[in-house]
Amino acid sequence: MKQSDVLIVGSGIAALQLASTLRSDLNVMVLTKSGLLNSNSHKAQGGVAAALGKNDDPYLHYIDTVEAGRFHNESQRTLEMTREAPELIKGFLEGGCPFDKNEDGKLLLGMEGAHSKKRIVHSGGDATGREIVKFLSEQLGSNISVKEEIFVYELILSDEGICIGAKGMLPDGSTEIFLSDHVVLATGGCGQLYSFTSNAETVTGDGLALAFIAGAELEDMEFIQFHPTLLFVDGETKGLVSEAVRGEGAKLVTEDGRFIMEGVHPLADLAPRHIVSQTIYEYLNRGEQVYLDISQIPNFRGRFPTVSELCMNSGLDLSSGRIPVAPGSHFLMGGIRTDDIGRTTIEGLYAIGEAACTGVHGANRLASNSLLEGMVFGRRLGEWINRQPYSKSHGLGAVPLAVTHRSPLMSLPEKWELRQKMMERTGIVRERQKLTLQKEWLESFQVEELLDVCLEAYKPEKISTIFMIITAWLVNEAALARTESRGGHYRIDYPGEDNTSWMKKRIVLKRKRKKGGNSEQIKTAITT
Structure with a gap:
């Protein structure tokens, strides 16, 4: 202790x-x-x-x-x-x-x-x-x-x-x-x-x-903010390509050289991240690869050594002047x-x-x-x-030292499966049907019971999976509740901002406890 x-x-x-x-x-x-x-x-x-x-x-x-x-x-x-x-x-x-x-x-x-x-x-x-x-x-x-x-x-x-x-x-x-x-x-x-x-x-x-x-x-x-430009090689994201690359003049283009951000936003390639990410996502969804054209940036390797090393380690030749990119989860x-x-x-x-x-x-x-x-x-x-x-420090008498072993955990999903389903259903573009499907899938692992499981008998890898399920459930629950699109939350079934119903409204999630340590139903509230 x-x-x-x-x-x-x-x-x-x-x-x-x-x-x-x-x-x-x-x-x-x-x-x-x-x-x-x-x-x-x-x-x-x-x-x-x-x-x-x-x-x-x-x-x-x-x-x-x-x-x-x-x-x-x-x-x-x-x-x-x-x-x-x-x-x-x-x-x-x-x-x-x-x-x-x-x-x-x-x-x-x-x-x-x-x-x-x-x-x-x-x-x-x-x-x-x-x-x-x-x-x-x-x-x-x-x-x-x-x-x-x-x-x-x-x-x-x-x-x-x-x-x-x-x-x-x-x-x-x-x-x-x-x-x-x-x-x-x-x-x-x-x-x-x-x-x-x-x-x-x-x-x-x-x-x-x-x-x-x-x-x-x-x-x-x-x-959830999805950064527009992650290096995308062989169907996988390999790491971040800094926003500063576009700040120095790089442009987002298709295979045939079309500028994808023209006419989308007044700031074009330097539009807010959610707009750029959603635009790239639309092209990728249609089967069109998107690239960062870096040909106009002098001394790119000197200016961006970290990005250059990332590309080199991923087998990408920068002499082409293009970096293939895709959006990925970046910030909460x-x-x-x-x-x-x-x-x-x-x-x-x-x-x-x-x-x-x-x-x-x-x-x-x-x-x-x-x-x-x-x-x-x-x-x-x-x-x-x-x-x-x-x-x-607070008295030791208040510390619950005894371990009460609960019933064994039910089977948990593999992390790759959880990540894939979150990307597909609660990712850049969301809709009620997929969010509901994800809610049902996550709750099949008994989320509320996981909140009370004694974790000391389990290894960090399994505990980490439990934490990921709980956090994914929280993200999905809030995404279902907000029936509008705003910033990093884009609902294709509610594509616009609803300032009348949602401006400055915050979705608050809290677990309430009864005496004796048992939990009540998880509470979701909307506050201003």
Whole structure:
């Protein structure tokens, strides 16, 4: 049994920003499912959006963000984030973060989709995530311990319903209890629910399922962003081709050279991601391959070393000037419902980064706002915790140490089957018939019973599958409930935005408990 003042589950930029912000007299423990560097943040090729240009302003950044989010954003939080962005970047720069600069020594600002100004800060070309993760990990003090290869499978609640820790499974199969005054989920989204995804293999919705099982509220789970351009070779997606490639002038074309985005949106190839993804999907559905024409980008290999290496490793010759692409699951706009600081609806439990739903992304995230969100809210939560009075961890008497073995699990689907069915039925284009079919299929695995299964007797691989089923059910349930199309949620049977019925309406999912630990029926509510 281990104790800490702050327990952070996850090791992406939001987690590392939080850890590096916390006071040095606090005992901080970071648990990561894999290695410290195996996260979506580390893979991020895009940059960080901040209004630093001469003719730019945080309010213009805000306008672009809510436009991309289809006005579903939490307005005040979004504005605060864009206002904090320039000062945040300057602080990182002064601290030694190696952001890219031009020949005059000034920050190099790039353009990406749905931005009206050049405001994207990069580091290492298209290796921004890797460089920021490296920078933040170097800031971690001796009061912070990082424990790798720990699979967190349960949150611990006191009799009063306060989150006081988590249970983790170690590589040798043994379990450990981690107690803490502040338990933070920074576990990322759920990209691996889909067969086509840019996400790291570890991003399977664990934190979302953990929070839901514990009784926290989740919201906006229907809003899944599909990135338009994943490298597509031999019927498989191989990895992300950064939006910055289109920002530098690449065009989406068909085999015979037709520009597919002309006349679709005023911003053409730099339209919001959901529009570009849906357009590419339509062409692929008709049997037409779509390519990124990079022939007009000088020194492509020097400008985009990560993309170039990805193509080379996949056997693609860049001398053709074309990269075959397809859309894939990239980012979850919804997640665990939080307030301005990162507090969830369970006392003692917090969520930051992609695992959280802060509302700043609305129905569709603006390019390069994800790293920004993690940096802003990681710092904000850290500063808030720093102001809290020091207290000892909750008493051990409240920890349920005894294990009650339940009946054996029924058979579970293979992960590849779950991913394939999610892509087909709850993917880029949705409709009631397929969503209902997916609901019935997922519920055939007794979702509500899975919420009460004692997981300690099972290996991480099976627990991961259970978490994926639960999270997939949440996404599908919300997608069925929202009878309109908005941002990353596109219903072919409800193809337009219904502002009268749905503007600013949020679908909230919560599991309620009866006394004695038994759960009531899962509740779905619509709030404003």
